[in-house]
Amino acid sequence: MGMTMTQKILAKHAGVPAVEPGDLIICNVDMVLANDITAPPAIAEFKKIGRPVFDKTKIALVPDHFTPNKDIKSAGLAKIVRDFVKEHAIVHYFEVGRVGIEHVLLPEQGIVGPGMVTIGADSHTCTYGALGGFSTGVGSTDLGVAMATGKAWFKVPDAIQVRLTGEKPEDITGKDVMLTLIGMIGVDGALYKSLEFTGPGVASLDMTDRFTIANMAIEGGAKNGIFPVDEQTMAYEKGRFPDGYEAVTADDDAHYCRTVDIDLSKLQPVVAFPHLPENTKVVGTFGDIKINQVVIGSCTNGRLEDLRIAADIFKGRSVHPDVRCIVIPGSQSVYMEAMKAGYIETFITAGCAVSTPTCGPCLGGYMGILAAGERCVSTTNRNFRGRMGHVDSEVYLAGPQVAAASAILGKIAAPKEVR
Amino acid sequence: MVLEGKVWRYGDNIDTDVIIPARYLNSFDPKELASHCMVDIDETFAENVQKGDIMVGGHNFGCGSSREHAPIAIKASGIPVIIAASFARIFYRNAINVGLPVLEIGDAVNSIKAGDVVNVDLEKGTIVDQTTGDTFQARPLPGFVQDIAAAGGLINYIKGAKAHE
Incomplete structure (x- = not known):
């Protein structure tokens, strides 16, 4: 049976030739992310394991939720993160004045990109699917374990194909596309599944639209949302993300448990x-x-x-x-x-x-x-x-x-x- | 292990923002989180929940944010197991990882009412509603996820198992 984009990326990171929906796999992760709310409990769990960090260049800590700190307790959380960064010489850390909202910042800085497996202790980690990677939200314990082992377990998801046709009219944004889709499938319509965006309509969505759409995959219950890599993705990554990345494509006979069609030209705000x-x-x-x-x-x-x-x-x-x-x-x-x-x-x-x-x-x-x-x-x-x-x-x-x-x-x- | 407890009943799409609102996320102390658990939809919960009470929800329980503070707040409230029609995936993972058992029983959950007394056999995944006499069978956890749950959470599992080596 053919594989979806998500399944192919997961298979490669699990070191197996193929996976099927429902398979339990353990994957190597390329980047693990946490913020000022989720990193402190992840650090506490990490310490219980008693190992060094798996790779100081593959951990991103982004204090963006309650910073610049709103109160004394949140300042304490940010301090836990800062101290951990110093102790373990974490490379991807952003202090106030340099920090941005994690899912805007990481793609912009070329820290995440096509073909990667990224987990983040933040539900909107699914944003990076816009770049043709697999990325998903996890909790602090998963994150703490990944900081020590560089691995995470997944159940291989089935997929919903979202087939986009037509051209996006003026005054329509990625948000309208995604809220329309969530309205169609419901907040648990894609539970445990990936949302795979395909079709000729993808070309009329700019990278900002795609980030917005992939970002809200979780609002349909999805494990991840993912776009194919095309000329726009490559133009975005030029000078940002190292060359030589893999543009993963779905097999022609990939299995989708459902197909949803959206004609972009008919959308309204x-x-x-x-x-x-x-x-x-x-x-x-x-x-x-x-x-x-x-x-x-x-x-x-x-x-x-x-x-x-x-x-x-x-x-x-x-x-x-x-x-x-x-x-x-x-x-x-x-x-x-x-x-x-x-x-x-x-x-x-x-x-x-x-x-x-x-x-x-x-x-x-x-x-x-x-x-x-x-x-x-x-x-x-x-x-x-x-x-x-x-x-x-x-x-x-x-x-x-x-x-x-x-x-x-x-x-x-x-x-x-x-x- | 067989548990018996009184039911706190909630509906569909119980999101992690109502389980523990973000304004309390400047702490990750379990007791403090428990003191605010469910406050935005049920002000009586944190004050009246008894150790051993059981939480029952509808579809998509725990949707929204990835905050592990949510299952931690519920667990620290004294709730030993959550039963729901279905769980949102990050919450499901987090609950298992922190050693809070979660049982999925689909629409059958509709017959369990607030205040019912239910028995739960965690090993067998069987649930008996003592108040109505109804019985339910939860979907079993897949593969090594069972071992994570049996170890009492992911950290214990990692320290004891070879799966992540």
Whole structure:
């Protein structure tokens, strides 16, 4: 039986010629990742094993969730990570001022790339599937064990093929593609499976779209999401990731347990209503929903192109008087490029708050917590009850174009409503 | 080992943000995490849960974030096993890795109600609802995952086994 992209990468890293769905395998991992919340417990588990780190160049520690530290306890967590980095001479560590949101930073720095197996103690580690690698989220114990052994166990996943056709129209982003897909399959529609994106439509998705889509594979319950390597991937990796990588392709007779077809040309801007990412609705098909806050950023939509899209809409317009709009570039490099391109000036002129990179508000950490009864349109990835603050607050997930338009009009809106 | 306990019943898509909200993730002390467990959907849980009580959920239990703090908070609350229709995959792995048994029984879970007393035989994967008399058979854990669970978690397993050598 033929193999999917995911199955081929896993087989190679398990040192076997072929795998089948359901096989239990032990793989060599190429990169292991943790952040300031998940690394401290991983370090505690690592110490119980009593071995040195397997490879100081294959561990990435990215303190991005509660940094710059929001309180004394979170400063203590960051210190545990910093001390560990010094003790074990970990190469890929990023201090405040250099750090970015992990899933924006690692691809940007060429630390993850095509064909790699990456595990991360963060559920959105699946982002790197955009580059044609296998990457998935694990917990701190798995991570601690991998730091000592360089290995992780997996059950080989079955796959859902997402066949993309048509060209992405103007005002549609990767977020609209993914929220539409999650609306179709549900938040557990891809449970234990990989989402394999294929078809001629892939070519009309830029790398930013692909990162956003792969990032939210977990929101469909998936183990990973993966794109084929094409000319755009190769152009992105040029000068960033070492040459000689393998562009893994699925076999012609690869088995998919389900195929989902999406015609990109028919998509419209969407939002996901509280309190699940599957509650997808087309903007304009519901009545006025007034909002109090907008967040533009995160590992889902904190890249330069996301900021360009938002800045394009904010140009010459202002944030609605009743709205706080918080813009968070995903990395220092994104921040710098956005500044050079004039986007930051546009945001500040429009009345947005611009923050240093942090996960902050996405998980209700800090930098934009909601009060009871408040509503936020957010380019982040989860709208669970209480995710961004009070248990009686509401998060509506959207792409950067809908978020910017909503910030201007003070209600959930499509970009065409402000132009 | 046979467990017996009173059921705390929750629904579908219980996410790790409600199991332990991120505002409490500035600590990874199990007791402190347990003191906030489930607070956003059930303020009575942390205060009233008794050691040996059993948690029962619907589909996709533990979806969302990879925070291992979630199964740790539940385990430190005194819950010795979770029964659900299905589990989200990272939570499932994490629960086994930290030595918290998880049993999947599909839609049959619908007949277990809050406050029922259930018996669980962990070796056999059998569940008896003492209140209704219903019996259930959980799907067995695959291959060496059984050994990880039997060792009480991944660290014990790694220290004792050769699989990761």
